[in-house]
Amino acid sequence: MSKYRFQRYLTYFIIPQTYRIKSFRLSNPFAADMCLLLFPIMTNLTRLESLTIHNIESDYVEGIINHLSLLPRLSSLVIISIDYIRNQNDIYQKIFRLPTLKYCQILLESLCHRKPMSTDTNEFSPIEHLVINNKVSLNQLYSLLSRVPQLQHLSLDHLCEPRWSQTSLNSITLHYLTHVSLKLYSVSFDNFESFIKHFFNKVQILRIKVGYMPYFSSNLEYLNANRWEQLISTHMPNLYIFDFEHQYRTWGYFNDRQTYEAQINMFNSLFWIKRQWFFEHQYCQIRNSTYAIFYSTNSYKKEFYILDEDLDKNIGSPSLEIEENPAHHVGIYSINAMEKFIGNFRNATKLTLFDTFDKPRNSIVRSLNRIMPLKQLSTLSIDCHHFPFDQIVELLYSTPNVHTLKLHSILLYRIDSVSMQQKQIFQLVSITNIVKHVIIAKESTVEKIQLLVALFPRLEYLTINLYRDDLETIARFLLSKLNNNTRHLSLLCISKQRKDFLAKLRTLIEVEKLLDDFIIRIINRKLYLWW
Incomplete structure (x- = not known):
């Protein structure tokens, strides 16, 4: 939404209707500026139940938290900060004091290791x-759990070992905690096991992802099937969904793989079969390293599925490749991996072609459409360094519902931008696509x-990297009032801003009167312009 439209929306719709609003969401990088406009009317938001604020600067988070006590019905809160918080514990405490809050999602990353x-x-x-x-240590988690006796669902994106010595644990009775989702990094199995015994005895659904961390030797202990059997049988008697993923860096040696596969084959005992918990593993080549991924294959898994040339090997169940795969996000490392795959992804809405994806000599649309319905994709990421732009256009022709497009670069092979725009398929895609970001x-x-803007005339949000000498020329083009293709554009991000970019761009806009009303700011080392 443009700055002008937001101000009109605030003046003529939000303010007159404050007493009726139940849900409010802000996701602009200038969310802090929007919140400053909202503060004066906070006391009138008496029916507000849900507040979501994405991409807010850390300096404004505490001010927002301080105003939340004015909202008597607030039951759902989402705050995602885009830079580092200084007073993390203070904010935790203020959030936990909100008397009606039931759902809370936060990203409040801290530069330093905070004591719990x-x-x-x-x-x-x-x-x-x-x-x-954000990152949470085991000690912090213990202190957080001690304050939420009504907790039913817990999800952590980055659980790690504490910087200081492990706090001695006293069991906290969490009678209602039944759903737990954890991503573990450098947490020893001993410490994780201790947490299970003290806090998770009522858990019914457990989702665990053990991420690979360099120089962390305890990672493989999570593949001790016998230890898991004992832990689950003794301390999680109500568990009926065990969703597990483990990442491990192998050294490519035959003995290393042989040892690894012997260990994961232990998850094929009667204990796992009786519970219908089955697993697969695959090897992925990421840059110069080989990673082994061991994961659950049950239907409630997996949101993200990777296709590599090394075919999956199943443990205890038929391969999912001959069935419909439930993944919503598919990542592909190579053309061969895509062509070898014989299953399908009927739920896929996101597609990523990784940087190792080959430069395609011919169209890949038919091969992709065989394994997923391209028409339902909403996000397309092409990280491949050598993907020709004409093939991107062809792919977009078959993905008319993509609204977010991420590219490594725009590569024109043996054709200039003018000739590209004259192609019939380019003109068709320009008319029909709904790409906004x-x-x-x-x-x-x-x-x-210029080529990009011609292809996406409904563009609202553009993130680019540019050369210093091109700043003024590109800015003039994008901000020109005579450019019909940029009439919807209202937010520009320069991802690798140089030292003097902000001053130069501000001066250019003001001197040449390119914009009447705008905000320009450095946020998390990126230059943002909103108008």
């Missing part, structure tokens, strides 16, 4: 569903930006 809050407290939160996307990682020239 005190567990000696009589303050308890009514939160039932807690999602933390484009991200390009590599530096783009003026010619390539």
Whole structure:
């Protein structure tokens, strides 16, 4: 949404209707500026139940939290910060004091290792569903759990070992905690097991992802099937869904693989078969390293599926390749991996072609459409360094519902941008596509930006990288009032801003009067312009 439209929306719709609003969501990188406009009317939002704020700067988070106590019915809160928080524990405490909060999702990353809050407290939160996307140590988790006795669902994106010595654990009775989802990094199985014994005895659904961390030797202990059997049988008697993924870096040696596969084959005993918990593994080549991924194959798994040339090997169940795969996000490492795959992804809405994906000599549309319905894709990421732009256009022709496109670069092989725009398929895609957000990682020239805008005339949000000498020319083109193809564009991000970009761009806009009303700011080392 443009700055002008937001201000009109605030003045003529939000403010007159504040007493009726039940849900409010902000996702603009200038969310902090929007919130400043909302503060004066906070006391009137008496029926607000759900507040979601994405992409907010850390300096404004505490101010927003301080105003939340004015909302008597707030039951759902989502705050995603885009840079580092200084006073993380203070914000945790203020959130936990909100008297009606039931659902809370936060991303409040801290630069330094924070000590946990005190567990000696009589303050308890009514939160039932807690999602933390930033890094949390085991000590911090212990202090957090001590304050949420009503907790039912817990999800952590990055659980790690504490910087200081492990806090001695006292069992906390969490009678209602039945759903747990954890991504573990450098957490020893001993410490993880201790947490299970103290806090997770009521858990019914457990989702665990053990990420690979360099120089962390305890990673393989999570593949001890006998230890898992004992832990589940003794301390999680109600568990009926065990969703497990383990990443491990192999050295490519025959003995190393042989040892690894012997260990994971232990997950084929009667204990796992009786519970219908089956697993597969695959090897992926990422740059110069080989990674082994061991994971559950049950129907509630997997959101993200990787296709590599090394075919999956199943443990205890038929291969999913001959069935419909439930993944919503598919990543492909090579053309051969795509062509060898014999299953299908009927639920796929996101597709990523990794940087190792070969430069296609011919169209890949038919091969892709064989394994997934391209028409239902909404996000397309092409990280491949050598993907010709004409084939991107052809792929977009078959993916008319893509609204977010991520490209490594725009490569024109043996054709200039003018000739490209004259092609019939280019003109058809330009008319029919609904792409609103484009991200390009590599530096783009003026010619390539012009080509891009011609292809996506409904573009609202553009993220680019550019050369210093092209800044003024590209800015003039994108901000020109005579450019009909950029009439919807209202947010520009320069992902690798140089030292003087902000001053130069501000001066250019003001001197040449390119915009009447705008905000320009450096946020998390990126330059943002909103108008």
